[in-house]
Amino acid sequence: MSHLFHPLQLGSLELENRIIIAPMCQYSAVDGSARDWHLIHLGSLALSGAGLLIIEATAVSPEGRISPADLGLYSDDNEAALGRVMQALAKHSAMPLAIQLSHAGRKGSSRPPWEGGAQIRPDQPNGWKAEAPSAVPHAEGEDTPAVLDEAGLARVRADFVRAAQRALRLGIRGIEVHMAHGYLLHQFLSPLSNRRVDAYGGTLENRMRFPLEVFDAIRAEMPAEMPVWVRVSATDWVEGGCDLDSTIALAQALKQRGCAAIHVSTGGVSTKQTIPAGPGFQVPFAARIKAETGLPTFAVGLITEPEQAETILQKGEADAIALARAMLYDPHWPWHAAAALGANVTAPKQYWRSNPREFPDLFKNTRTAQR
Numbered sequence: 242m243s244h245l246f247h248p249l250q251l252g253s254l255e256l257e258n259r260i261i262i263a264p265m266c267q268y269s270a271v272d273g274s275a276r277d278w279h280l281i282h283l284g285s286l287a288l289s290g291a292g293l294l295i296i297e298a299t300a301v302s303p304e305g306r307i308s309p310a311d312l313g314l315y316s317d318d319n320e321a322a323l324g325r326v327m328q329a330l331a332k333h334s335a336m337p338l339a340i341q342l343s344h345a346g347r348k349g350s351s352r353p354p355w356e357g358g359a360q361i362r363p364d365q366p367n368g369w370k371a372e373a374p375s376a377v378p379h380a381e382g383e384d385t386p387a388v389l390d391e392a393g394l395a396r397v398r399a400d401f402v403r404a405a406q407r408a409l410r411l412g413i414r415g416i417e418v419h420m421a422h423g424y425l426l427h428q429f430l431s432p433l434s435n436r437r438v439d440a441y442g443g444t445l446e447n448r449m450r451f452p453l454e455v456f457d458a459i460r461a462e463m464p465a466e467m468p469v470w471v472r473v474s475a476t477d478w479v480e481g482g483c484d485l486d487s488t489i490a491l492a493q494a495l496k497q498r499g500c501a502a503i504h505v506s507t508g509g510v511s512t513k514q515t516i517p518a519g520p521g522f523q524v525p526f527a528a529r530i531k532a533e534t535g536l537p538t539f540a541v542g543l544i545t546e547p548e549q550a551e552t553i554l555q556k557g558e559a560d561a562i563a564l565a566r567a568m569l570y571d572p573h574w575p576w577h578a579a580a581a582l583g584a585n586v587t588a589p590k591q592y593w594r595s596n597p598r599e600f601p602d603l604f605k606n607t608r609t610a611q612r
Contacts, residue, residue: 244554245547246584249292249561251537252468252501254337254414256292256561257587259554260575263504263541263565264295264341264417264472266307268353273300273313274322280329286568287334290575290586292561294336296323298343298419301400305344305425308353309367314342314404324411331412333589339415340408341472342401342459346425347373347386347434360384374429374451375436380512394441394451397425398458405459409467415501416463418456420491421474422509426452430491431510433482445487453494460499468501475526476507478514485526492534502537503530504563518542521549528558539563547578579603 249256269278286294300306300313313319327338345351349371350361360383361368372393373386389397405416420426428434429451435442441451460469475488492503505527508514516522523542531538540559544550550562568574579586580600588596588604596603 243551243582243584245551245562245582246579246586249537251415251470253466254468256337258290258292258575258584259561260291260293260550260578261539261561261563262286262289262291262294262568263539263563264297265565265569266297266311268308268310268355270310270312273303273306273311273315273319275312275319275326276322279312279323280326283326284330284333285572287330287336287338288589288592289336289568289572290579290588291336291564291568293415294338295415295417295563296338296340296413298341298424299404301342301344301404302397304349304369304372305346305397305400306349307345307424308351309361310353311345314340314407315400320407320411327411327413335587337414338412339417340413341417341419342404342408343419344397344400344425345371346423346428347371347377347379347383348423350384373425374434374441377434377436379423379434394454398455401455402458402462405469406462409463414467416459416467416469417504418452418459418469418471420452421472421504421506423474423511424509426455427474427483427510430487431477431483433477433479433511445490449491449494452491453498456495456500457498470500470502470504471495472504472506474507474509475505475523475530477510478508478516479511482511485529488526489530489533492530492536496534496536500536502539502560503527503534504539504541505530505559506541520545521553524553524558528556531557531559537561541565547581550578551582576603 246258249259350368363370371386477483524540527538527540537560539561541563593607
């Protein structure tokens with residue numbers, strides 16, 4: 242059996258294979274609530290044969306959204322709308338669902354990418370005052386965010402916990418806490434965005450304090466069998482920002498707190514970043530975190546070919562492969578990977594007759610007859 246199609250255990254959650262669909266913002270919700278697009282989009286991905294589907298960055302509060310059209314899980318309406326989607330998916334797919342819980346911090350109140358992604362100022366329609374660790378805008382000329390005081394920190398912690406509790410009620414099987422890509426918890430971690438002089442700023446220990454408090458608060462409220470893990474940006478790609486050594490220290494602290502895995506990405510906190518993008522360019526970060534902490538790691542970033550994914554796992558550089566844009570481009574990527582690697586994959590019975598003649602055993606447990 243190929244490494245890519247070998248099962249993976251995350252706490253008590255067993256994945257059928259090591260293909261993980263990474264969270265991808267759709268900017269298609271209304272007041273945080275999922276709509277028909279989410280049913281179509283997630284439904285397509287749930288039929289792909291991947292081992293796990295992580296629902297897009299989901300805001301824990303209205304002010305925690307990236308854009309006015311972000312998915313949220315902060316109200317009863319949000320919970321009911323996402324529940325409708327999940328109930329439909331469960332009728333046709335046994336793929337486990339996880340969710341990425343997030344707060345955008347100073348990157349909030351922005352337009353969707355297809356509208357340019359610029360900040361919406363608080364005095365403009367659909368805009369709001371963003372909040373952050375420090376009064377440092379994300380980009381030059383943007384509105385200065387409000388600084389979170391002690392009461393604000395308590396509110397945000399509670400918002401993460403309530404969102405996780407809603408996810409648990411919905412039947413979500415895993416929680417990914419978003420500490421990457423320049424959003425709020427990453428903003429606390431990075432000295433580029435955290436200029437505080439209290440217990441939450443300055444030293445690495447202090448900068449890690451609030452993200453770890455959020456993780457602890459979620460972990461404490463989840464059942465022991467529910468895996469909770471974290472997505473990190475292993476480097477800011479800016480001198481003076483977070484680097485791999487500081488991320489390893491964070492991962493080690495998370496491991497002590499019962500973190501199930503580390504999903505390793507990079508960048509996002511500074512407009513000055515210079516990213517040397519190329520095939521698998523983030524994999525070495527996942528490999529080092531795995532080697533030094535022993536935590537399962539998810540590698541992501543320009544991993545597009547089955548053989549490339551298989552090699553990463555064979556070399557022990559990661560425990561799973563997370564795909565984002567590659568899955569949007571080809572929602573049947575796991576089928577094609579199974580064919581290329583001599584494995585088999587779960588597919589809906591309605592599609593069983595589609596397997597190519599040269600791969601008669603591509604789909605698991607098939608039973609078909611012609612009339």
